[in-house]
Amino acid sequence: MLKSSKRVVMLGDCQSFYASVEKAEHPQYKDRPMVVAGDPERRSGIVLAACPIAKSKGITTAERLGEAVAKCPDLVVIKPRMQRYIDVSMLITDIYKSYTDLVEPYSIDEQFLDVTGSMHLFADTPEEMAQIIQAHVQAATGVYTRFGIAETKILAKTACDNYAKKNSSGIYTLTKEMLPETLWKRPVSDMFMSGSRMTRHFNVMGLPTIGSVAQTPLGKLKQMMRRKFGKNSDIQAEMYWRIANGIDDSPVRPGTHQVAPKSVGHMMTLPFDYREFDHILTPLLEL
Ligand SMILES: [Mg+2]
Structure with a gap:
């Protein structure tokens, strides 16, 4: 449990969001495998979201509808309805x-x-x-x-992605005291903001786990990264060091819709090539 003097921050994530919205509005499909995909008439469409039943059959987001x-x-x-989502x-x-006025949409x-x-x-x-x-949602x-x-x-984001999504209650608390026994044991690829390129660099630098990044003194981590990326990398080094240490x-x-830095890989798979402004606007606003 978090100590009372500390902030209590939550990240709420919706499971299989587009598919869950469609399931709620099509109760007849409740126990059926369902995907939301571009142009259901054609096999060339792309799966935008898969419900848990569909995922249990090996269907993944962004695969071709024909394969699914x-x-x-x-x-x-089901055909996507972006505005509804x-x-x-x-x-x-x-x-x-209705529970707090401090709510920040992240995606x-x-x-x-x-x-x-x-x-x-x-x-x-x-x-x-x-x-x-x-229960309310x-x-x-x-x-x-x-x-x-x-x-x-x-x-909070780390607790959600790595733990809450995988346990039966869907709720997980991660305190700083727990880091050495939990997050630090994980591979650096699980670290927030560490994409495949950065993960590779950390491994080459001899830092294979999140804990190994956290426990490298900041000055030394800066030196190690300077050798690879030049001295403009100090800010990046500090960012990763802070993330690893929580x-x-x-x-x-x-009210802010935070624009995620590039390396998070903020992307959306679109159902078809968008050419009209009106079509492009909805996914753009979403991103
Ligand atoms: Mg989600």
């Missing part, structure tokens, strides 16, 4: 805002909540608070949410 149907002949294929995302923001299906000041109104513990919000939208809980945004003072900023 081959794996699972009774697959239900944006509306539901905003409805979920409103639900979060269409992920939002940060700072509940430090309001938790006592709703629950005794952060985990209980997350359960209440999870489920009842209102049919979407299942997972919550990473921590003192900082980066640790150091992050950035506040949850209500």
Whole structure:
């Protein structure tokens, strides 16, 4: 449990978001494998989202619809409705805002909540608070949410991606004290902001785990990175060192749609080549 003097930050993530919205609105498909995919009439479309049942049959996001149907002949294929997903995302923001005014949308299906000041109104513990919000979103939208809980945004995101998404309650608290026994043991590829290129560099530098980055003194890490990237890499070195150590003072900023740095790989698979401005606008706004 987090100590009372610390901030209580949550990252709420929607499971299989587009597919979950469609399932909620098509209850007849509740127990069927379903994907949201561009142009269901043609096999050349791309899978944008797969429900958990479809995923259990080996279907993955961004694969070709024809391949998905081959794996699972009774697959239900639904055409994407971006505007509807944006509306539901905003409805979920409103639900979060009934628990705290500090809600920051991070992507269409992920939002940060700072509940430090309001938790006592709703629950005794952060985990209980997350359960209440999870049940509220489920009842209102049919979407299942997972919550990473921590003192900082980066640790909340880490708690969600690496732990909450994989446990049965969908809720996980990660404290700084737990880092050596949990996150630090993981490969550096699991570190927030470490893409495949940076992961390779860390491995070459002899830093294969998140803990090995965290425990390298900052000055030494800067030197090691300068040898590879020149002296302009000091800022990058400090950023990775802070991430590995769970150091992050950035506040949850209500109303901001944070533009993720390039290396996070913020992308969206589109159902077809967009040529009209109106078509392009919706996914652009989403990103
Ligand atoms: Mg998600």
